[in-house]
Amino acid sequence: MLFFLFLSNCTTVGFHDDKVRNAIDFGEVQDLNVCVFHENSIDKSEVAELERDWAEELALYNIKLNFKNTKKVERFAFFGTDVLEELRHYKLNPECDRFVYMIGRTWGDIGFEVFSLGVFAIVGVKLEIHGAVEASSNTRGIVKSKYTSLLQLLFTSPSSTLIHEGYHLLGCPHMLFKDECYKIILETKTKNLINKRKDKIFYVRSTRNKEEFYSSEQVNFFWGSKKDFKGDNTQ
Numbered sequence: 001m002l003f004f005l006f007l008s009n010c011t012t013v014g015f016h017d018d019k020v021r022n023a024i025d026f027g028e029v030q031d032l033n034v035c036v037f038h039e040n041s042i043d044k045s046e047v048a049e050l051e052r053d054w055a056e057e058l059a060l061y062n063i064k065l066n067f068k069n070t071k072k073v074e075r076f077a078f079f080g081t082d083v084l085e086e087l088r089h090y091k092l093n094p095e096c097d098r099f100v101y102m103i104g105r106t107w108g109d110i111g112f113e114v115f116s117l118g119v120f121a122i123v124g125v126k127l128e129i130h131g132a133v134e135a136s137s138n139t140r141g142i143v144k145s146k147y148t149s150l151l152q153l154l155f156t157s158p159s160s161t162l163i164h165e166g167y168h169l170l171g172c173p174h175m176l177f178k179d180e181c182y183k184i185i186l187e188t189k190t191k192n193l194i195n196k197r198k199d200k201i202f203y204v205r206s207t208r209n210k211e212e213f214y215s216s217e218q219v220n221f222f223w224g225s226k227k228d229f230k231g232d233n234t235q
């Protein structure tokens with residue numbers, strides 16, 4: 001078990017330190033609007049369940065999560081990295097501060113899972129990526145949202161993957177303890193509060209170049225995004 005714990009630490013955004021966090025005043029409640037792509041095999045109730053779990057985590061920081069728009073889609077590409085690449089084309093707007101793409105499960109995935117579990121058993125390297133956020137603007141990420149194999153569930157769950165990627169979407173890098181992340185979230189909220197631009201997005205500082213993003217125009221220009229996101233359900 002210790003071995004597994006060690007392995008999963010490689011990709012952690014840190015263990016909580018309740019004492020440190022409780023001593024920080026995160027200020028008034030601010031809204032984080034997320035637009036969600038979900039694949040066919042993930043139904044609305046599963047999307048709602050994931051939203052609930054992530055919302056509970058964000059409530060620790062007085063951040064109110066809203067899945068403003070969701071859209072059911074066919075898989076953009078086989079590999080997660082290619083899906084993430086495709087997401088760059090979608091424009092942020094005041095209703096979409098961030099994009100999350102929920103990956104379902106196909107027969108092709110199951111084959112790849114068996115293959116990567118085999119590799120894991122032999123050489124101890126985990127090929128499978130459960131989730132990722134691009135680090136250039138930290139505004140879009142992918143999350144594998146359907147697991148079944150025991151080994152997958154031992155490592156992680158869709159909710160914990162989403163919560164993990166959620167920290168990246170707020171600008172937190174990987175770390176062992178969350179102390180630094182708490183400071184980043186506090187700074188993010190402070191800068192977000194004073195941001196009065198008409199096309200504002202929930203402020204974020206990228207983990208790669210520490211570039212600051214305040215508006216959808218700025219992010220859309222950065223990525224050269226041209227596609228509008230049109231949800232098939234709005235709330």
Ligand SMILES: [Zn+2]
Pocket residue numbers: 011012164165168174
């Ligand atoms: Zn990560």
